[in-house]
Amino acid sequence: MNQIIGSVNESAASIFEGEEIILKVRDLHTYFYTDIGVARALNGVSFDIPRGKVMGMVGESGCGKSVTALSIMRMVTKPGRIVKGEITYYRKQKGQKESNTEIIEEIDLTKLKGMGPEMRSIRGAEMSMIFQEPMTSLNPSYTIGDQIMEAILLHQGVDKDEALKRAIDILNGVGMANPALVVKRYPHELSGGMRQRAMISLALSCTPSILFADEPTTALDVTTEAQILDLMRDLQTRISMTIVFITHNLGVVAQMCDYVTVMYLGRVVEQATVDDIYYNPKHPYTSALLRSIPHVGSRQKDRLQPISGVVPDPYSAIKGCPFHPRCPQVIRGKCDVDVPGLTMVGKSHTVRCFLHSDTVEVESDVRH
Amino acid sequence: MSDIKANIDKDELLLEVTDLKKYYPVRSGLIRKSKGWVKAVDGVSLFVKKGETLGLVGESGCGKTTAGRTILRLLDPTGGEIKFNDPKQGWVHLEKMDRKQLSTVRSNMQIIFQDPFSSLDPRMTVERIIAEPLVINKMARGSELHDLITQLMKTVGMRPEFRSRYPHAFSGGQRQRIGIARALALNPKLVICDEPVSALDVSIQAQVLNLLEDLQRDLNLTYIFVAHDLSVVEHISDRVAVMYVGRLVELAATDELYYSPRHPYTEALMAAVPKPDPRRRDRPIKLPGEVASPANPPSGCYFHPRCRYVKDICSQETPPFVEVEPLHFSACHFANELKLRGVIG
Numbered sequence: 074m075n076q077i078i079g080s081v082n083e084s085a086a087s088i089f090e091g092e093e094i095i096l097k098v099r100d101l102h103t104y105f106y107t108d109i110g111v112a113r114a115l116n117g118v119s120f121d122i123p124r125g126k127v128m129g130m131v132g133e134s135g136c137g138k139s140v141t142a143l144s145i146m147r148m149v150t151k152p153g154r155i156v157k158g159e160i161t162y163y164r165k166q167k168g169q170k171e172s173n174t175e176i177i178e179e180i181d182l183t184k185l186k187g188m189g190p191e192m193r194s195i196r197g198a199e200m201s202m203i204f205q206e207p208m209t210s211l212n213p214s215y216t217i218g219d220q221i222m223e224a225i226l227l228h229q230g231v232d233k234d235e236a237l238k239r240a241i242d243i244l245n246g247v248g249m250a251n252p253a254l255v256v257k258r259y260p261h262e263l264s265g266g267m268r269q270r271a272m273i274s275l276a277l278s279c280t281p282s283i284l285f286a287d288e289p290t291t292a293l294d295v296t297t298e299a300q301i302l303d304l305m306r307d308l309q310t311r312i313s314m315t316i317v318f319i320t321h322n323l324g325v326v327a328q329m330c331d332y333v334t335v336m337y338l339g340r341v342v343e344q345a346t347v348d349d350i351y352y353n354p355k356h357p358y359t360s361a362l363l364r365s366i367p368h369v370g371s372r373q374k375d376r377l378q379p380i381s382g383v384v385p386d387p388y389s390a391i392k393g394c395p396f397h398p399r400c401p402q403v404i405r406g407k408c409d410v411d412v413p414g415l416t417m418v419g420k421s422h423t424v425r426c427f428l429h430s431d432t433v434e435v436e437s438d439v440r441h
Numbered sequence: 442m443s444d445i446k447a448n449i450d451k452d453e454l455l456l457e458v459t460d461l462k463k464y465y466p467v468r469s470g471l472i473r474k475s476k477g478w479v480k481a482v483d484g485v486s487l488f489v490k491k492g493e494t495l496g497l498v499g500e501s502g503c504g505k506t507t508a509g510r511t512i513l514r515l516l517d518p519t520g521g522e523i524k525f526n527d528p529k530q531g532w533v534h535l536e537k538m539d540r541k542q543l544s545t546v547r548s549n550m551q552i553i554f555q556d557p558f559s560s561l562d563p564r565m566t567v568e569r570i571i572a573e574p575l576v577i578n579k580m581a582r583g584s585e586l587h588d589l590i591t592q593l594m595k596t597v598g599m600r601p602e603f604r605s606r607y608p609h610a611f612s613g614g615q616r617q618r619i620g621i622a623r624a625l626a627l628n629p630k631l632v633i634c635d636e637p638v639s640a641l642d643v644s645i646q647a648q649v650l651n652l653l654e655d656l657q658r659d660l661n662l663t664y665i666f667v668a669h670d671l672s673v674v675e676h677i678s679d680r681v682a683v684m685y686v687g688r689l690v691e692l693a694a695t696d697e698l699y700y701s702p703r704h705p706y707t708e709a710l711m712a713a714v715p716k717p718d719p720r721r722r723d724r725p726i727k728l729p730g731e732v733a734s735p736a737n738p739p740s741g742c743y744f745h746p747r748c749r750y751v752k753d754i755c756s757q758e759t760p761p762f763v764e765v766e767p768l769h770f771s772a773c774h775f776a777n778e779l780k781l782r783g784v785i786g
Contacts, residue, residue, distance in 0.1 A: 133642045264731055265501070294500035294669060294732075299713035299725040321643050324672070324715030328722055347719040365647040367676035369714045370699065370784040376654070377676070379647035383612055 088344065089332065089421045092123035094163060095283060095315050096145065101158030101183075103137075103144045105387075112387040114140040114153070116339035116395075117434070119415060122283070124163075125313040129330035129347065131321060131362070135384050137339040138319045142285040146196055147187040155183055164199065165282065198228040201276040205288035207268035211260040217244075217271045218256025224278040243274045247304055266297035273304070280312055287319045302329060323366055327351060332421075335359050338384065338395040341415065345422040355424040358396050394427070402428060449488070454526055455631055455663050456489040456512070461521035463504075463511045467736055479736045481507040483687035484521070486762065489631070491526075494657065494664040496678030496695070498671060498710070500732050504687040509633045509667045513550050514543055525550070528630060548578055548627035555636035557616035561608040567594070567619055568604040574626045593622045598652060614645035618652070625656065633665045638673060650677060671714045675699055675784075683707050686733045686743040689762055693769040700783035703771040705748045708781040716784075742774070750779055 103115040115137050122128050130138045143149050145160055160182040165175060185192045204210040212220060221240040225231065231239070237256065244252035247270045260268055269289065276284060286305070290298040302325065309316055318329055326333060326347065333350040335343040335358065343356040354360045364378040382399040385391060391398065397408040407427050414432035415425045425434075463482040466475040481504045489495050499505045510516045512523055514535050523535040527546050535546070554560035561570055571590050575581050581589050591601040597618040608616055617637060624632055634653065638646040650673065656662060668674050674681055675695055682692040683706065691704040702708050712726040728747050733739055739746050745755035754774050762772040773779070 133644055266731065295671065295710060295713040296500060296725075296728045297731075298715070300728070302715070303725065303727075322715065323643070324717040327717045327719040328715045330719075351717070351719050362643065363717070365644045366717060367647075367650075367672045368717055369672035369675055370716060374676070377647035377650055379651060380644040383614070383645070384642075 088121060088417065088423055089123045092126065092421075094121045095124035096122040096163070097159075097161040098122075098141070098145065099159045099161070101141070101144060101160065102156045103140055103149055103153060104156050105153040107152055110388040113390070114339055114387055115144065115158075118158070118336070118339065118341055120334050120341050120344055122315060122317060123332065124282075124315055125309075126331040127309060127316045127318055127329055129326040129333040130317060130319045130336060131323065131326055131333060132336035133321065133362075133384050135338075135387065136336040138336055139287055140339075141336070142202060142287055142317060142319060145182065146200055146202055146285065147182060147185065147192050148196075148202075149187075159183055162195070162200075164195075194228070197224050197281075198279040199281050200283045200285070201279070201281045202285040202287060203269075203272050203276045203289045205291050207265070207272040207292075208260060211268065211272060211275075213260055215259075216256060217258055217260065217263070217274075221256070221271075221275050221278050224275065228279045240274070240278070243278055244271070246308075247274050247277070248300070249274070265293055266300065269293060269297075269301055270304070273301070277308065281314065283315045283317065285317045285319065288321075289318075290325065291320070291322065298325075305329070323363065324369070335362070338391070339387065340395060340425065342396065342426070343422075343424045345419070345424075349419065349422050353419075353422075355418050355422070355429055356396075356426050357400050357402050357428070361399075361401070394425075404428075449490070451532075452526075453490050454488055455491045456526070456665075457522075457524040458488070458512060459486050459522040459524075461485040461508065461511060461523065462519040463507050463516060464519040477736065480687045480738070481735055482511060482518075483735070485684070485687075485689050487682055487689065487692060489663060489665060490679075491630075492657070492661055492663055493679040494666050494677055496674035496681040497665060497667045497684060498669060498674050498681060499684035500669065502732060502735070503684045504735065505667045505669075505684050506635055508684070509552070509635055509665060512665070513552060513633060514538070515552070525631070548574075548580075549630045550633075551624040551627065551629040551631070552633045552635060553617075553620050553624045553637045556640050557613055557620055558608075558640070560620055561616060563608055566605050566607055567599075567611075570608070570619055571622045571626055574623060578627060580627065589626070593626055596625065596656070597622045598648075612645075613641050614648055617641060617649050621649075621652065621656070625660070628660070629662070631663050631665070633667065635667045636669070637666075639668065639670060646673070653677065671710060672717075683710065686738050687735050688743060688772065689770070690744065690773070691771045692762075693766075693771075697766075697769055700785065702781050702783055703765050703769060703776045703779075704744075704773045705750050705779065705781065706744045708783075709747075711784040712782065714784065742772070750775060 099119050101115050101118040105112040105114055118141055132138055144155055162180045162182055164178040164180055218240050222236040225236040225239050240256055241252045244255055249255055249270050290301050308314060320326060330347045333347050334341055337358050343359050361380045365380055380399055393409040393411055394413055397403045404427055412434040413425045413427045414434040415423050416430035416432050418424050418429050461482055462484060464478040464480050467477045467479055469476050485508055497505045511518050518536050524532055525535050527533050527549060533546060568590055571593055572586055575586060594601045599618050638649050666677055678695050681695050681698045683690050685706050691707045709726045709728050730747050733743050741756040741758055742760050745751045760772045760774045762770055765771045765776045
């Protein structure tokens with residue numbers, strides 16, 4: 074365990090001006106060693122997550138959004154492995170709030186054992202995750218109450234009666250009707266919206282500092298989606314939780330997030346405030362993504378502009394910028410040769426593209 | 442609904458559905474005695490003009506898919522009329538036809554399914570999948586069939602060299618193209634698109650939506666576009682029908698429905714769509730509770746337990762589906778009094 078005790082200010086050096094950072098990911102590589110080859114799911118992912126803010130992660134399927142979250146949570150299992158990189162978690166010591174001297178502990182999560190005691194004490198208690206399909210992530214053979222109580226009993230050292238009381242409180246907090254009854258129900262007895270609320274309760278049971286929400290509303294109807302988003306917004310302001318919102322729904326991102334990270338083929342291509350991403354996108358992929366969706370209420374009946382081609386499979390290595398085969402602004406002899414480096418193009422705005430900078434990413438060797 | 446026909450020339454219409462019902466029995470006990478009905482579709486009336494796209498929206502379980510399939514007679518209706526303007530036979534009553542008679546109109550009515558992964562037989566090559574309707578209807582054989590398939594694959598933007606591949610070798614968007622080619626093989630007039638893009642990635646969605654629009658223009662197709670994504674429906678539809686617990690609550694031209702809705706449920710739906718613009722953050726109208734169950738719907742207006750404008754009459758009387766403005770229909774007691782908010786505040 075790599076621990077450096079420092080003050081709040083020391084950890085605040087980040088691309089996000091004036092934000093304190095809770096998690097710093099640098100040059101993260103996660104590969105999957107399968108029978109048909111090595112799938113390079115993450116190819117040097119670097120980004121910061123500001124504390125107490127909502128960070129959106131967007132990109133097409135297969136761009137590495139979910140693998141990034143799973144890597145941070147250390148939940149990548151065989152045949153996958155983190156082969157390189159650093160994930161620094163700035164843990165705020167709980168219970169030591171002597172006025173100005175809050176203690177921040179720096180932990181490199183990649184140095185911990187995925188299933189080791191340190192990681193297990195962080196996962197579920199300080200970092201948790203909500204998944205897209207609540208039916209497959211809740212255990213069908215335990216009641217909702219048992220599943221929420223399991224986390225409380227494991228991390229909070231209370232007895233069963235107290236845990237049950239807390240479970241009912243949490244369900245109440247997420248707007249579940251009849252929480253005292255719901256704790257005795259099995260997942261199949263609940264509707265989709267109620268299951269997602271149960272899933273959120275489970276993730277929130279230990280009031281985590283970071284919540285990874287992986288497409289939490291994709292399987293829900295719009296009115297239920299609106300309820301869940303409203304709930305997450307309330308929770309975020311009430312307990313100032315950091316939320317990483319993984320989604321491909323650009324409407325949800327615009328409504329929910331403070332910052333946005335755009336990923337393509339295992340790399341971060343752009344990171345900025347939500348306003349800059351929508352009104353001043355710098356990467357051709359970000360612009361293309363925004364142009365390809367129908368905007369509700371725009372009264373426009375113009376043709377949609379799809380991104381040509383498809384996301385290449387992660388087994389093939391593409392020389393140069395991974396987006397160059399689909400990019401409308403490709404510079405031949407440059408984009409297909411080198412990988413552009415991540416460059417600052419404005420206050421809290423970074424992009425990885427030769428249209429904006431000539432910096433070349435030094436490709437580091439990854440030993441398998 | 443019957444008085445609207447006066448305004449439209451019958452020849453312009455392709456389909457007219459009146460009071461369509463599809464009930465499923467709820468059985469229980471040893472002798473499977475029927476204890477009640479799930480009214481999946483409960484009195485839907487609508488018409489579709491030639492060459493237009495009618496969007497059919499609603500939340501899961503509202504009966505939009507069942508309505509689509511009952512219109513095609515893939516499911517047998519419990520009641521109501523389905524009249525189809527067949528190019529050869531003229532107006533026919535689909536609900537009265539038997540299997541043999543139906544086979545004479547089937548080639549003019551096709552469907553594209555939601556899930557391109559489960560709607561294609563994994564043991565059939567692309568060629569066989571697209572050829573199947575042509576072979577069954579004895580439309581083509583031999584080299585003529587081969588050429589037709591080449592043509593169809595080109596039409597939907599696929600390379601004909603891939604004809605002998607199996608569905609697993611294709612991505613979601615490509616598979617949806619195979620499904621579209623199969624639906625178009627018999628040169629239909631009416632195509633029901635049942636959530637055709639909801640399983641696809643955003644960038645691929647745009648490709649398939651553009652393809653559907655091009656095909657509509659080139660082949661003079663008429664679509665019923667069943668979907669829950671309101672931004673996609675706004676983009677593709679000329680008119681939109683909103684369903685709630687088996688009934689239509691509103692039907693109007695797309696712009697009218699989106700910008701000046703006349704039913705509180707439509708208003709709530711429009712407010713709930715997350716707008717892709719960080720400078721327009723508005724809190725959605727809170728809809729309390731859950732969608733009512735079609736097995737045990739509330740009294741009166743099905744929407745009344747969740748409606749923020751509810752009055753006494755709403756729980757007692759079912760509001761009729763009436764024309765509140767020319768060609769704008771709504772089933773709300775207060776459609777003429779409420780000032781409702783559209784998709785823009």
